Amino acid sequence: MNVVITGGLGFIGLALARRLAARDDVETLTLFDAAPPETGLSPPAAAEVVAGDVSDPACVRTLLDREDLVVFHLASIVSAGGERDFDLAVRVNLDGGRNVFEACRATGRVPRLVFASTLAVFGGSGMPETVSDTTRPTPQTTYGATKAACELLINDYTRKGFLDGRTARLPTVVIRPGAPNAAASGFASAVFREPLAGRSYDLPVPLDTRVPIIGVRTAVDCIIRLAELEEGLGDDRVLNLPSLSVTVEEMVASLRRVAEERHLDIGPVGVREDPGVVRIVRTWPRYATAEGALALGLPRDLELDQIVADYLADEF
Amino acid sequence: MNVVITGGLGFIGLALARRLAARDDVETLTLFDAAPPETGLSPPAAAEVVAGDVSDPACVRTLLDREDLVVFHLASIVSAGGERDFDLAVRVNLDGGRNVFEACRATGRVPRLVFASTLAVFGGSGMPETVSDTTRPTPQTTYGATKAACELLINDYTRKGFLDGRTARLPTVVIRPGAPNAAASGFASAVFREPLAGRSYDLPVPLDTRVPIIGVRTAVDCIIRLAELEEGLGDDRVLNLPSLSVTVEEMVASLRRVAEERHLDIGPVGVREDPGVVRIVRTWPRYATAEGALALGLPRDLELDQIVADYLADEF
Numbered sequence: 001m002n003v004v005i006t007g008g009l010g011f012i013g014l015a016l017a018r019r020l021a022a023r024d025d026v027e028t029l030t031l032f033d034a035a036p037p038e039t040g041l042s043p044p045a046a047a048e049v050v051a052g053d054v055s056d057p058a059c060v061r062t063l064l065d066r067e068d069l070v071v072f073h074l075a076s077i078v079s080a081g082g083e084r085d086f087d088l089a090v091r092v093n094l095d096g097g098r099n100v101f102e103a104c105r106a107t108g109r110v111p112r113l114v115f116a117s118t119l120a121v122f123g124g125s126g127m128p129e130t131v132s133d134t135t136r137p138t139p140q141t142t143y144g145a146t147k148a149a150c151e152l153l154i155n156d157y158t159r160k161g162f163l164d165g166r167t168a169r170l171p172t173v174v175i176r177p178g179a180p181n182a183a184a185s186g187f188a189s190a191v192f193r194e195p196l197a198g199r200s201y202d203l204p205v206p207l208d209t210r211v212p213i214i215g216v217r218t219a220v221d222c223i224i225r226l227a228e229l230e231e232g233l234g235d236d237r238v239l240n241l242p243s244l245s246v247t248v249e250e251m252v253a254s255l256r257r258v259a260e261e262r263h264l265d266i267g268p269v270g271v272r273e274d275p276g277v278v279r280i281v282r283t284w285p286r287y288a289t290a291e292g293a294l295a296l297g298l299p300r301d302l303e304l305d306q307i308v309a310d311y312l313a314d315e316f
Numbered sequence: 317m318n319v320v321i322t323g324g325l326g327f328i329g330l331a332l333a334r335r336l337a338a339r340d341d342v343e344t345l346t347l348f349d350a351a352p353p354e355t356g357l358s359p360p361a362a363a364e365v366v367a368g369d370v371s372d373p374a375c376v377r378t379l380l381d382r383e384d385l386v387v388f389h390l391a392s393i394v395s396a397g398g399e400r401d402f403d404l405a406v407r408v409n410l411d412g413g414r415n416v417f418e419a420c421r422a423t424g425r426v427p428r429l430v431f432a433s434t435l436a437v438f439g440g441s442g443m444p445e446t447v448s449d450t451t452r453p454t455p456q457t458t459y460g461a462t463k464a465a466c467e468l469l470i471n472d473y474t475r476k477g478f479l480d481g482r483t484a485r486l487p488t489v490v491i492r493p494g495a496p497n498a499a500a501s502g503f504a505s506a507v508f509r510e511p512l513a514g515r516s517y518d519l520p521v522p523l524d525t526r527v528p529i530i531g532v533r534t535a536v537d538c539i540i541r542l543a544e545l546e547e548g549l550g551d552d553r554v555l556n557l558p559s560l561s562v563t564v565e566e567m568v569a570s571l572r573r574v575a576e577e578r579h580l581d582i583g584p585v586g587v588r589e590d591p592g593v594v595r596i597v598r599t600w601p602r603y604a605t606a607e608g609a610l611a612l613g614l615p616r617d618l619e620l621d622q623i624v625a626d627y628l629a630d631e632f
Contacts (some may be wrong), residue, residue, distance in 0.1 A: 124551045136452045145472035149465040156461035235440045
């Protein structure tokens, strides 16, 4: 198969690319991105890197004009970035998404498309304590709103036979290496990464903040399994990915536990609240179930300490 | 106030225009539409009619560049029409909606916008027997998908302070005069209108087909009340409108009852199923609640016979 990953030079894109580059059935692997990878991250040697803007229809059309195509559509303006620039978020996330869907349709070969959506489609005053696959999306960020709109379009493009869509709603993916991105959820990575690198870190949210998270290994596993699924998908292609619901306090405790076991010196962790980040994070769900994903056999994380251990194994 | 109704020459647009034309507080009333009204229907004398395409951004921008603006965004490709022409439905419903939202934003004055969405945002294999305000939209038509996407965008434009949106999810509105439009729900009007005009009518769906309906008087009342609401709206601006859930058999019985009371001769009613219409209608919800709308004091229909009586009073 010929694989194209939009947003392929981002954290998840590169983790996915490394896994796919090792597979015999991947003939070509193309990483499409508007920006170069962060310092310290690099694409696998087997991958072709194409620079371009997902909001440019002609560029995306050319990119996806391939036989035996599988698309992973990850390119996105993220939460805090979208709050800073509404028009950019709409252009990249909604228009960009539509360009990808139209380019898939234009191939005439109903390509598989895995779309990275987000649990941030949920939010607001009417949101239940635990969200599920059947909870109504009421996003409180432009990021969430544009992702939810793309979910609807992918289901409709799939229904029409224009593409074969599978939407994965990602929990906060941890532990990101490198510098923080514009996601308001960045603290859930930084709280591990910065102390493990010996730096001090001030959390922008209180210790009792609770978020559903997924380890990057598991997230990549889920995304690949979704692309591989031959059956079990109905008319609704949207799935919450399995998550662990953890508080920031539990993150700090896990960090200390793993560091102590390995005799690692870690930097100090404090709290200095950032009202902008707190405002966004407060709108997100605290617990999320994933009945559909689990029924389809997608993997899940079992404990936070393992995610921290995986990070140490992958990055150090 | 200066009122603009997109789709202002359609059935609901004209009914709304007639009601608004009678109000002292409406300074100008502009009916924007791509098509002339159906034969037999005409706009109120006080209204200005502007011909144009809602998918043309410049045209919509000029249309809405007014002080003290209230917009009723009704323009839409409807269900069966959208199934015939996907691209047209996306262009008019989604791009057209975005043009309206952007033109509201461009005024810089946070205009009120009432958006006519639809209970056809619901559907599919996972839909519950009764849908509510909190049911997740899983549309099975491009019409429903594009309406649901606009609902998300209106909530986000409202959150950003770009406009003051209120979304009314309309049940099937009855009883449409004139010729049928491209809505798959047309039978719910035709089953009254055609026999009352002395013509025979063959239903395209079986007698046990159950649909949530609303009388056009009540629908217009709800839409105007939504525009008038000064408080009670939270971060979620989407409301199911109150509906009566009736079977086609109950429609025929009501027709016969009202006709008999008034000694009206009516044309014969038969059934000749249209698989395309049946397929679409089967995906729609059979029962719908409207907790939010009722809590805000929006009116509801109490019985089907009254809707039939209203039609006779309005049209004959």
